[in-house]
Amino acid sequence: MSYARQMLNSYPLTFNVEASVLAATIDALKDCAQACTADAADDLSEQNVTALVKCIRLCLDCADVCAATLAVTSRQTEHDANVTKPLLEVCATTCKSCGDECERHAQMHEHCRVCAEACRRCERACRELVAAMK
Amino acid sequence: MSYARQMLNSYPLTFNVEASVLAATIDALKDCAQACTADAADDLSEQNVTALVKCIRLCLDCADVCAATLAVTSRQTEHDANVTKPLLEVCATTCKSCGDECERHAQMHEHCRVCAEACRRCERACRELVAAMK
Amino acid sequence: MSYARQMLNSYPLTFNVEASVLAATIDALKDCAQACTADAADDLSEQNVTALVKCIRLCLDCADVCAATLAVTSRQTEHDANVTKPLLEVCATTCKSCGDECERHAQMHEHCRVCAEACRRCERACRELVAAMK
Amino acid sequence: MSYARQMLNSYPLTFNVEASVLAATIDALKDCAQACTADAADDLSEQNVTALVKCIRLCLDCADVCAATLAVTSRQTEHDANVTKPLLEVCATTCKSCGDECERHAQMHEHCRVCAEACRRCERACRELVAAMK
Numbered sequence: 092m093s094y095a096r097q098m099l100n101s102y103p104l105t106f107n108v109e110a111s112v113l114a115a116t117i118d119a120l121k122d123c124a125q126a127c128t129a130d131a132a133d134d135l136s137e138q139n140v141t142a143l144v145k146c147i148r149l150c151l152d153c154a155d156v157c158a159a160t161l162a163v164t165s166r167q168t169e170h171d172a173n174v175t176k177p178l179l180e181v182c183a184t185t186c187k188s189c190g191d192e193c194e195r196h197a198q199m200h201e202h203c204r205v206c207a208e209a210c211r212r213c214e215r216a217c218r219e220l221v222a223a224m225k
Numbered sequence: 226m227s228y229a230r231q232m233l234n235s236y237p238l239t240f241n242v243e244a245s246v247l248a249a250t251i252d253a254l255k256d257c258a259q260a261c262t263a264d265a266a267d268d269l270s271e272q273n274v275t276a277l278v279k280c281i282r283l284c285l286d287c288a289d290v291c292a293a294t295l296a297v298t299s300r301q302t303e304h305d306a307n308v309t310k311p312l313l314e315v316c317a318t319t320c321k322s323c324g325d326e327c328e329r330h331a332q333m334h335e336h337c338r339v340c341a342e343a344c345r346r347c348e349r350a351c352r353e354l355v356a357a358m359k
Numbered sequence: 360m361s362y363a364r365q366m367l368n369s370y371p372l373t374f375n376v377e378a379s380v381l382a383a384t385i386d387a388l389k390d391c392a393q394a395c396t397a398d399a400a401d402d403l404s405e406q407n408v409t410a411l412v413k414c415i416r417l418c419l420d421c422a423d424v425c426a427a428t429l430a431v432t433s434r435q436t437e438h439d440a441n442v443t444k445p446l447l448e449v450c451a452t453t454c455k456s457c458g459d460e461c462e463r464h465a466q467m468h469e470h471c472r473v474c475a476e477a478c479r480r481c482e483r484a485c486r487e488l489v490a491a492m493k
Numbered sequence: 494m495s496y497a498r499q500m501l502n503s504y505p506l507t508f509n510v511e512a513s514v515l516a517a518t519i520d521a522l523k524d525c526a527q528a529c530t531a532d533a534a535d536d537l538s539e540q541n542v543t544a545l546v547k548c549i550r551l552c553l554d555c556a557d558v559c560a561a562t563l564a565v566t567s568r569q570t571e572h573d574a575n576v577t578k579p580l581l582e583v584c585a586t587t588c589k590s591c592g593d594e595c596e597r598h599a600q601m602h603e604h605c606r607v608c609a610e611a612c613r614r615c616e617r618a619c620r621e622l623v624a625a626m627k
Contacts, residue, residue, distance in 0.1 A: 094393065094477050098398065099397075101472075102397075102404070103404045104404050121389045121393055122362040122363075125362065125363055125385065125389055126363075128429075128433045129363075129367075129433045129434070130366065132433065132553070133369070135437070135550060136436040136546075140543055140546065144302060144538075148302050148303040148304075148537060151300065151533075151534070151553075152297050154430075155292075155293040156293050156297070156312065158426065159292065161393065162285070162286070162289040162396050162422075163286050163290070165393055165396045165397040165400065166399075167400060167404070168278060168282055168400045169283070173322060174283075174286055174319045174322055177311070177314070177318060178290065178315050178319075180311070200371070202369040204369075205365045206366070227524075228524040229527055229528075232528055232531040232604055232607055232608070233531075235606075236535055236604065237535065237538045237539055237604070238538050251527065255523045255527055256523075259497055259563065260496045262567045263497070263501075263567040263569075265419075266569060267505065267569070267570065269412045269415060269416060269571070270412075270504070270505045270506050270569070270570040271505055275408055275409075278403045282400060285400070295527065296556075299530045299534065300534035302535065302537040302538040335502075336500055336505070338503075339496065339499045339500055340500070343496050412571055416568055416570050417571070417573065417576075419568065423565060424561050424580065426561065427557040427558050427561035430554070431554050434550055434553065434554070436546065437550040439590055441590060442558070442583070442586060445582070445583045446583050446587075449583050452575060452576060453580075456575060456576055
């Protein structure tokens with residue numbers, strides 16, 4: 092069982108979303124933030140770095156937005172849906188932009204392929220959590 | 226001249242938004258993220274901490290969302306308006322929620338009054354930057 | 360295989376540390392940062408919140424230090440050991456402080472027990488990576 | 494008066510360091526984190542980006558370490574010197590590495606010159622705060 096799930100299971104109050112959906116999103120956000128941080132740096136080691144500038148920039152943005160969304164969704168106490176829902180939507184949009192760009196380089200660079208996969212999974216997870224919050 | 230403005234002035238390419246509006250937003254985001262981090266911790270030193278739980282939680286969220294928005298707006302290269310604009314809007318919403326809650330404690334706690342002011346200023350700055358991007 | 364390990368396996372150049380040790384540290388840092396963020400918020404839902412103020416504060420610090428260490432260790436390109444090693448040492452120290460405090464509340468609060476475990480594992484992983492870098 | 498100083502002035506308890514020294518460090522950390530985030534992205538807009546890879550990487554690290562140090566120094570409640578002091582020392586070291594590298598590009602790129610200045614100021618401020626904590 093992931094730490095995210097263990098933490099949710101030990102939360103002293105109740106929350107309105109199914110724990111399995113929330114835990115899956117938290118885990119996807121953790122993985123995506125880290126993969127994007129790594130991919131931006133990996134791109135800098137490639138010979139065709141000028142062709143990867145957009146990819147680097149979007150990976151940096153995606154890492155930052157996922158990190159903020161991860162923190163906000165990790166807090167259950169006094170949860171404010173007016174903040175969480177639009178933030179999850181922006182995060183899904185950012186993962187989409189970043190995943191699209193990474194995918195363009197996936198055949199040439201395996202690290203971009205892995206990162207694109209992490210972005211796709213995170214985009215889906217954010218959208219599923221928004222749907223579950225309705 | 227703030228470092229944010231100096232950095233914008235030395236950006237090698239052009240950008241579509243007026244530098245003064247962008248710099249004002251970046252400076253407001255820096256101040257708001259730091260004020261919220263400080264206010265959440267200050268609340269923990271108050272005797273009536275149980276009455277401040279919602280304030281602490283919203284300050285932590287606001288600090289995280291402002292930090293991500295600060296990073297994204299600080300990057301000009303390969304700027305993606307599909308990410309930046311909705312992120313600025315979520316940031317304004319978060320500053321509004323946090324500022325409203327801080328204001329409720331402003332008469333009793335000076336640190337909440339200062340933090341509420343930082344949130345109001347940041348909310349306005351984010352909205353003005355969105356307007357300038359149209 | 361974790362995303363951290365997949366990203367390391369696809370890094371285009373070589374690095375001086377064994378990938379399995381590095382991946383284990385990255386995974387421990389991800390888990391610890393998230394557990395600490397969650398635990399700080401969980402503490403705010405407890406009735407004896409005043410007894411948990413030190414725990415909250417250390418969890419917030421530990422989350423921030425782990426997040427920075429996670430980002431730095433996720434970047435292989437142009438790695439600077441003068442930054443990484445002392446940062447890993449500070450991170451281990453912070454995990455120790457936070458884990459000790461969480462453990463004091465572990466019998467009363469299950470979320471503090473889980474968080475203490477994440478801190479212990481992360482402390483060990485950071486020290487093992489420092490040892491492997493020598 | 495900066496928001497950092499206003500927040501310190503409204504802290505409900507006392508702290509052991511002079512507020513002016515602490516506020517100066519907090520302001521320097523805010524500026525350095527933002528300048529490094531901006532400089533890493535500015536470098537990506539330069540034609541000789543391959544010559545700037547080390548600069549980009551160190552700027553990303555410096556932004557992350559400054560952000561964590563900023564958060565930790567912004568919290569006064571239950572301050573733990575065992576965490577804060579070594580973290581400030583690592584932050585000074587990171588600012589030194591990053592400032593040295595930025596300075597190498599300062600004549601060619603004005604944004605690197607401004608960033609180097611922010612790093613130097615932050616390095617000094619961190620060392621002064623450590624000295625004041627003794």
